Amino acid sequence: MSLFGEPTGSAPRKGPPPPLADRMRPRTLAEYLGQDHVVGEGRALRTAIVRGGAGSLILWGPPGTGKTTLAQLIAQHAGLAFVPFSAVMAGIAQVREAVAEAEARRAREGKGTLLFVDEIHRFNKAQQDALLPHVEKGLFVLIGATTENPSFSVNAALLSRCRVVALQSLPEPALTALLLSALADRERGLGVRGLQMAMDAVGRLVLLAGGDARRALTALEACAQTCVDGEEITLPMITEAFQHRALRNDKDGDLHFDLLSALHKSLRNSDVQAAVYWLARMIEAGGDPLAAARRLVSMAAEDVGLADPMALQVAIAALQAVQFLGLPEGRLPLTQAVVYLAAAPKSNAVIAAIDAAAIVARDGAQHPVPLHLRNGVTGLMRELGHGRGYVYAHDTERGIAAMECLPPELNGVTFFTPSDRGFEKKVAERMAENERLRKR
Numbered sequence: 001m002s003l004f005g006e007p008t009g010s011a012p013r014k015g016p017p018p019p020l021a022d023r024m025r026p027r028t029l030a031e032y033l034g035q036d037h038v039v040g041e042g043r044a045l046r047t048a049i050v051r052g053g054a055g056s057l058i059l060w061g062p063p064g065t066g067k068t069t070l071a072q073l074i075a076q077h078a079g080l081a082f083v084p085f086s087a088v089m090a091g092i093a094q095v096r097e098a099v100a101e102a103e104a105r106r107a108r109e110g111k112g113t114l115l116f117v118d119e120i121h122r123f124n125k126a127q128q129d130a131l132l133p134h135v136e137k138g139l140f141v142l143i144g145a146t147t148e149n150p151s152f153s154v155n156a157a158l159l160s161r162c163r164v165v166a167l168q169s170l171p172e173p174a175l176t177a178l179l180l181s182a183l184a185d186r187e188r189g190l191g192v193r194g195l196q197m198a199m200d201a202v203g204r205l206v207l208l209a210g211g212d213a214r215r216a217l218t219a220l221e222a223c224a225q226t227c228v229d230g231e232e233i234t235l236p237m238i239t240e241a242f243q244h245r246a247l248r249n250d251k252d253g254d255l256h257f258d259l260l261s262a263l264h265k266s267l268r269n270s271d272v273q274a275a276v277y278w279l280a281r282m283i284e285a286g287g288d289p290l291a292a293a294r295r296l297v298s299m300a301a302e303d304v305g306l307a308d309p310m311a312l313q314v315a316i317a318a319l320q321a322v323q324f325l326g327l328p329e330g331r332l333p334l335t336q337a338v339v340y341l342a343a344a345p346k347s348n349a350v351i352a353a354i355d356a357a358a359i360v361a362r363d364g365a366q367h368p369v370p371l372h373l374r375n376g377v378t379g380l381m382r383e384l385g386h387g388r389g390y391v392y393a394h395d396t397e398r399g400i401a402a403m404e405c406l407p408p409e410l411n412g413v414t415f416f417t418p419s420d421r422g423f424e425k426k427v428a429e430r431m432a433e434n435e436r437l438r439k440r
Helices: 044-050 067-078 092-109 125-136 172-184 199-209 213-224 235-242 254-268 272-284 289-307 310-325 331-343 349-363 379-383 424-438
Strands: 057-060 081-086 113-118 140-146 163-166
Touching: 044 067, 057 067, 067 081, 067 113, 067 140, 081 092, 092 113, 092 125, 092 140, 125 140, 172 199, 172 213, 199 213, 199 235, 213 235, 254 272, 254 289, 254 331, 272 289, 272 331, 289 310, 289 331, 289 349, 289 424, 310 331
Parallel strands: 057 140, 057 163, 081 113, 113 140
Antiparallel strands: none
16 A cells, blocks of 8 residues: 555556645545534535535635535535636636536536636626626536625625525634544545654644644645654644744735724723734734724724823824834834723714714705804905804803804704713713803
8 A cells, every 4th residue: 555545556646646635635525524504414505415406606714614625525416517717817718618618518418517716706897797697597506715705706696696605714623633534544644654643733733724724734744744654743843834824814805804893893892902912913914004003093083082082192193103113113002002992981972973963964954054154254245144143252251152053953953972981071061061151
């Protein structure tokens, strides 16, 4: 028996062997791990796959979660020819060729086609539209794979004809089972070499893989290539194989915005520890520190507001510091601002006020500016009443005139209602005193 399970005396394999990740690709639904929420026992999609009627799908999930494998299993159960197609490498001409081949296969063999489009989000609108009529008339089953949110990256017309299946990063138990299986499998894995692996090394490898099966198996294979048969793979070997883990980040993609969202929501919920963690995740993954800084400025106005007027100043100072310093030094003022904003009292009264006023301004009557608030610059304007009745606030005893500044139709309407948190409690007291003086 050879290293890869070929019988002794069989014709030698030409070229290098396929990677371990490819050899260990699941061959059945029973071997397909980590996605029980969509293809576990009793799930509707699993039943449809087994019956050969899964239909066209968009498989959405992080790298290494089994999108290609699931498409192959769907083709296998449905008795369809599996035709892989890379959206990175192909264009309209290649789409037409795939259509022609599907038509010829149906006429020649009576066999249908499953067209698997990897990274379908990279197809432009015209390329996606070219697939649409053939999906509609059933020339082929379309399975698109994407790491991007299909709501934004796939045409609405094509999306409406495909079911979206969200795959998740593989959980630790699934990755552990996969690694141990690869070590023991004598046919496709490393079993004939008798390698062992310390459990702390398994745990570290699972952690570093970050839910990516391909990444885990590739690192395992790299370690195995440095071992002699029967040797134990240890924790230092795993660390060496990974060197420094490249954390996942996708500029302008879903994960980028997910990290920003997690940072913002942690700040809003006054969770200092979580906010510092999400900031670190962004920075260590190579995310744009200015994107984080801009989010801090937005959050300071939206979620802290006048509960702590210093918050906006701290956030803007952090933004300017990052522009001036860059990384790695810029992460310190960023962290300082994150801690300050997370610990600050919270109020959304400012955003609620401008949103409420915007609704009235946009949807209500376009009330004219009261004459007393208009500038009487020329004689004609003064004759028309511009500026008549205006009282200069500084000429009054307390600096507040008994004068309405809203259109008469809106007198008494409240847009800004301060909270009782932080400095806004003082703002509320000032507003009440000012109102009293105006009505004096």
